[in-house]
Amino acid sequence: MALITSVLSMRNLFVLSLALNVSLILRTMYEREQSHHWLSLETQKGQAVQETRLALSPTSSSSAATTQVNTQDGGEKILNLARGDPTMFEKYWRQMGDKATVVIPGWQHISYFSDVTNICWFLEPKFAKEVERVHKAVGNAVTEGRHIVVGTGSSQLYLAALYALSAHDLTEPVSVVSEAPYYSSYPSMTDCLKSGLYKWMGDARSFNKEGAYIELVTSPNNPDGHIRRSVVNRSEGILVHDLAYYWPQYTPISSPADHDLMLFTVSKSTGHAGMRIGWALVKDREIASRMTKFIELNTIGVSKDSQLRAAKILEVISDSSERAGSSAEGESFFEFSYNLMSERWKLLREAVEHSGSFSLPEFRPGFCTFLNRVSESQPAFAWMKCERDIEDCESFLQGHKIFTRGGKHFGVGTEYVRISMLDRDDNFHLLVKRLSAIHI
Amino acid sequence: MALITSVLSMRNLFVLSLALNVSLILRTMYEREQSHHWLSLETQKGQAVQETRLALSPTSSSSAATTQVNTQDGGEKILNLARGDPTMFEKYWRQMGDKATVVIPGWQHISYFSDVTNICWFLEPKFAKEVERVHKAVGNAVTEGRHIVVGTGSSQLYLAALYALSAHDLTEPVSVVSEAPYYSSYPSMTDCLKSGLYKWMGDARSFNKEGAYIELVTSPNNPDGHIRRSVVNRSEGILVHDLAYYWPQYTPISSPADHDLMLFTVSKSTGHAGMRIGWALVKDREIASRMTKFIELNTIGVSKDSQLRAAKILEVISDSSERAGSSAEGESFFEFSYNLMSERWKLLREAVEHSGSFSLPEFRPGFCTFLNRVSESQPAFAWMKCERDIEDCESFLQGHKIFTRGGKHFGVGTEYVRISMLDRDDNFHLLVKRLSAIHI
Numbered sequence: 001m002a003l004i005t006s007v008l009s010m011r012n013l014f015v016l017s018l019a020l021n022v023s024l025i026l027r028t029m030y031e032r033e034q035s036h037h038w039l040s041l042e043t044q045k046g047q048a049v050q051e052t053r054l055a056l057s058p059t060s061s062s063s064a065a066t067t068q069v070n071t072q073d074g075g076e077k078i079l080n081l082a083r084g085d086p087t088m089f090e091k092y093w094r095q096m097g098d099k100a101t102v103v104i105p106g107w108q109h110i111s112y113f114s115d116v117t118n119i120c121w122f123l124e125p126k127f128a129k130e131v132e133r134v135h136k137a138v139g140n141a142v143t144e145g146r147h148i149v150v151g152t153g154s155s156q157l158y159l160a161a162l163y164a165l166s167a168h169d170l171t172e173p174v175s176v177v178s179e180a181p182y183y184s185s186y187p188s189m190t191d192c193l194k195s196g197l198y199k200w201m202g203d204a205r206s207f208n209k210e211g212a213y214i215e216l217v218t219s220p221n222n223p224d225g226h227i228r229r230s231v232v233n234r235s236e237g238i239l240v241h242d243l244a245y246y247w248p249q250y251t252p253i254s255s256p257a258d259h260d261l262m263l264f265t266v267s268k269s270t271g272h273a274g275m276r277i278g279w280a281l282v283k284d285r286e287i288a289s290r291m292t293k294f295i296e297l298n299t300i301g302v303s304k305d306s307q308l309r310a311a312k313i314l315e316v317i318s319d320s321s322e323r324a325g326s327s328a329e330g331e332s333f334f335e336f337s338y339n340l341m342s343e344r345w346k347l348l349r350e351a352v353e354h355s356g357s358f359s360l361p362e363f364r365p366g367f368c369t370f371l372n373r374v375s376e377s378q379p380a381f382a383w384m385k386c387e388r389d390i391e392d393c394e395s396f397l398q399g400h401k402i403f404t405r406g407g408k409h410f411g412v413g414t415e416y417v418r419i420s421m422l423d424r425d426d427n428f429h430l431l432v433k434r435l436s437a438i439h440i
Numbered sequence: 441m442a443l444i445t446s447v448l449s450m451r452n453l454f455v456l457s458l459a460l461n462v463s464l465i466l467r468t469m470y471e472r473e474q475s476h477h478w479l480s481l482e483t484q485k486g487q488a489v490q491e492t493r494l495a496l497s498p499t500s501s502s503s504a505a506t507t508q509v510n511t512q513d514g515g516e517k518i519l520n521l522a523r524g525d526p527t528m529f530e531k532y533w534r535q536m537g538d539k540a541t542v543v544i545p546g547w548q549h550i551s552y553f554s555d556v557t558n559i560c561w562f563l564e565p566k567f568a569k570e571v572e573r574v575h576k577a578v579g580n581a582v583t584e585g586r587h588i589v590v591g592t593g594s595s596q597l598y599l600a601a602l603y604a605l606s607a608h609d610l611t612e613p614v615s616v617v618s619e620a621p622y623y624s625s626y627p628s629m630t631d632c633l634k635s636g637l638y639k640w641m642g643d644a645r646s647f648n649k650e651g652a653y654i655e656l657v658t659s660p661n662n663p664d665g666h667i668r669r670s671v672v673n674r675s676e677g678i679l680v681h682d683l684a685y686y687w688p689q690y691t692p693i694s695s696p697a698d699h700d701l702m703l704f705t706v707s708k709s710t711g712h713a714g715m716r717i718g719w720a721l722v723k724d725r726e727i728a729s730r731m732t733k734f735i736e737l738n739t740i741g742v743s744k745d746s747q748l749r750a751a752k753i754l755e756v757i758s759d760s761s762e763r764a765g766s767s768a769e770g771e772s773f774f775e776f777s778y779n780l781m782s783e784r785w786k787l788l789r790e791a792v793e794h795s796g797s798f799s800l801p802e803f804r805p806g807f808c809t810f811l812n813r814v815s816e817s818q819p820a821f822a823w824m825k826c827e828r829d830i831e832d833c834e835s836f837l838q839g840h841k842i843f844t845r846g847g848k849h850f851g852v853g854t855e856y857v858r859i860s861m862l863d864r865d866d867n868f869h870l871l872v873k874r875l876s877a878i879h880i
Contacts, residue, residue: 096547193636195636274552276739294632
C-alpha cells in the first residue's frame with residue numbers, strides 16, 4: 001500500500017512538473033514577443049529556469065540556485081545558454097585561493113578622482129599598469145603610445161566610442177555598421193536613446209550610404225568566432241575594434257593588435273563579468289579625452305573597487321603566464337582555459353556529429369605566439385546551424401529545453417543559433433548529452 | 441655668503457612659483473571657455489592644482505599629492521572647491537578600522553546576475569537589504585512597496601529615469617526642467633547625446649511649453665541647500681526626486697520621503713564617491729523595469745564589488761545609528777558628520793561676516809526625527825553671493841586662488857558661486873582663512 005502511494009505521488013509530481021515546464025516555456029515564448037533586448041529576454045528565461053528550480057527544489061536559496069544542477073537529468077531542466085555568462089572560469093579562481101583576493105578598507109578610495117594627471121582622471125594607476133602588463137605577457141595588443149580609458153564594462157566604452165567619434169555639429173547622425181552576423185546588442189545599444197549623433201544602419205556588407213560611418217569590427221567575432229577585418233573600406237570610415245575574445249583560450253594569438261581604437265573586457269578574458277570592467281586602448285589623445293568625457297556625463301567615472309579587483313586578477317594572470325612551464329605552481333590561467341575550451345569543443349563536435357541534425361563552423365588552426373605552438377580556434381560561443389529543414393533553430397531547441405539566441409538577433413536567418421560555451425561544467429555536459437540525442 | 445645665496449634662492453623660487461600660478465590661472469580660464477562640462481573643468485583645474493603641487497613638491501607621488509596640504513599657507517596653493525568631492529568623511533572611516541573593510545575572493549561574484557527573481561536582476565540582495573535598513577534607521581524614505589534599482593552612481597539612475605519616463609513613440613522629445621538654481625550637470629547630461637526622447641528646457645519657473653514634461657526636484661537643493669517642491673504643477677508632469685542630500689548631517693529629517701521616484705547615492709550619504717553606487721526607490725513596477733533595461737543597455741549591470749562594499753558601509757552606518765547613545769562604541773556616523781558640518785558652517789559664517797564681502801543663505805532650524813532634537817540645515821555646498829559690486833564672483837575668487845563653480849552653470853547670475861563644504865580639514869580651514877581676509 002505504501003508502495004502504491006509512493007508511486008502515485010511520484011507520478012503526480014512528474015505530471016505536475018511537466019505541466020509547470022510547458023506553462024513556463026509558453027510564458028517565456030510569449031514574453032519573448034514583448035521584448036526586443038537580449039538581456040531582458042535572458043532575465044525572463046533565467047527567471048523561468050529559476051522558478052522551475054525553486055519549484056523542484058524548495059530548499060534551494062536564491063543565490064545558490066543557479067549553481068545547482070540536476071545531474072540525474074530527467075529532461076526537466078531548462079538549460080539557459082542564450083547569455084554568455086562566463087561562470088566556467090570560477091573553477092580556476094577557486095584553485096587560486098587567497099592569491100586573487102582583494103581587501104579594501106572603508107576609508108580608502110573615497111574620492112571621485114584616481115589620477116588627475118591622466119586624461120582619464122578616474123583610471124586607477126594600478127589597473128592601468130596591470131592592463132599594460134597582461135597585454136605584454138600575452139602579446140595580443142600594442143599598448144605603447146596608447147591612452148587607456150577604463151569603462152563600466154566594454155558596453156560603456158562602445159557608447160563612449162560612438163560619442164567620441166561622432167561629429168557633434170552635423171545635421172544628421174553618423175551611420176554605425178557591422179558585418180552580419182554581428183553582436184546582437186549593437187542595434188539596441190546604438191538606437192535606444194534615438195541619438196542625433198549616431199544611428200544603427202545594420203550589416204556593413206549591404207551598407208551603401210554616402211558620407212561618414214563607424215564600422216565595428218569584432219574579432220574573433222561574436223557570434224561566429226571568425227577573425228574579422230573591416231569590409232566597407234571607404235575613406236570616410238572610422239573603425240572600432242572590439243577584441244573582447246582576442247585571448248589565447250579562444251583563438252591563436254597571431255600578433256599584437258595595432259588598431260586606432262581597441263576594446264577589451266575582463267568579462268571574457270578573466271571571466272569576471274560581475275565586475276563590469278572594460279578598457280579601451282586609444283591612439284588619439286583627443287578621442288581618449290572625448291571618451292572620458294562621455295563616461296563623466298554617463299556615470300562620473302568607473303567603480304574604483306572593481307578596478308582594484310580587476311588589477312589583482314590581471315596581476316595573478318600575468319604572474320601565472322610569466323611562470324608558464326614551471327609546473328610546481330600549477331597551470332597558467334590561459335593554459336587552464338585553453339584546455340577546458342578544447343575539451344568542450346571536442347565534446348560539442350562529437351555530439352553534433354552523433355546527432356546529424358546540426359552543423360558548426362570550421363576553423364583552421366594557427367600558430368599562437370603566446371602558447372608557442374599551433375593552437376585551435378575554440379570560440380566562447382557555438383554558432384550552430386540547424387540542418388534538415390528545421391527553419392527556426394531557436395524554437396526547435398527550446399522544444400528540447402535548450403535556450404539559445406536565434407540568428408535574427410544577429411542580422412541573419414533563423415536557421416542559426418548562438419550557444420554559450422562558458423557555462424558551468426554540469427550545464428555544458430547536459431547540453432552535449434541533449435544535442436547528441438536529437439535525431440530527425 | 442651662504443645666507444645671501446639662500447635668500448636669493450628663496451626669492452627666485454617665490455617669483456617662479458608666482459609666475460607659474462598666474463600662467464596656470466590664465467590657462468585654466470582659457471580652458472574654461474573651451475569646456476561646457478563641470479567635471480572636465482574640474483579635471484583641468486585639478487590638473488593645474490596637481491601640476492602646481494608637483495612642481496612645488498617634486499617628491500610627492502601622484503596618488504598622494506591630493507592629500508598634501510601646505511599648512512604654512514603662503515597664499516600659493518590653489519584651492520579647488522569647485523567639485524563636491526566628499527573626502528571630509530575619510531576621517532570617520534579611518535576610525536572605523538577593520539569594521540568597514542570588505543574582502544572579496546577571486547572566485548566570487550563572477551556572473552552577470554545577482555538575483556534573477558528581482559526586476560533589477562543585477563541588484564545584490566545584501567545591498568538591497570542594507571538600503572532598506574539604513575532608510576528605516578534614519579527615517580528619511582519609505583521603502584515599503586518600492587522597487588530598488590541600483591545604478592553606477594545616481595547619475596546613471598537619472599539617465600535611466602529619463603529613459604523610463606519618456607514616451608518612446610512620440611514625435612518630439614519630452615521636456616526636462618528644474619527650478620534654478622539647478623544642479624549644474626543636468627543640462628549637459630540630458631542633452632549630450634541629442635536624444636530624441638528627452639530635451640533639457642531649463643528653469644522650471646519659466647517653463648510654459650504645452651505637453652508632457654519631467655520635473656527634477658532636488659531636495660535639499662544642489663547648489664543652495666533649500667528644501668524644494670515641484671513648481672510647475674501641471675497634470676502632464678512627472679516628478680523625479682533627487683534626494684542625495686536628504687540625510688541628517690545636511691538637513692533636519694522631517695518625515696520619510698514618499699515620492700514615486702526617489703534617487704539616493706553613497707557619494708553624499710557615506711562619502712564613498714569612488715564606489716559609483718546609487719539607488720532609486722521606485723513605486724511603479726513598469727518604471728523600475730524600464731530603468732533596469734536602460735542600465736542593461738548602458739553598462740549591462742552595476743559593479744558587484746562596489747555593491748558589496750556599499751552594503752558593508754551602510755551596515756556599519758546602521759549599526760552605529762541603532763547604537764546611538766551608547767558612548768562606549770563612539771559616535772554614530774551621522775552624529776560625527778553633523779557635528780563636523782556644524783563646526784564648518786559656524787567657521788564659514790564667521791569668516792563671511794568678518795570679510796563683509798559675501799553673503800550666505802539663511803535657514804530655519806527644524807526638528808530632526810533622527811537626531812530627536814532641533815537641528816540646523818548645513819548643506820554640502822555653500823551657495824555664496826559676492827556683494828559690493830563684484831559682478832563675477834567665480835573670477836573674483838579665482839584671483840584669491842579659490843576655485844568654485846559660478847552661478848551661470850546653475851542657471852542664475854554670475855554673482856553667485858557654489859563652494860564644496862566636504863573637502864579635507866586643511867583645505868577647508870585654508871578656505872575660511874582666505875575668505876576672512878578678503879575686504880573690499
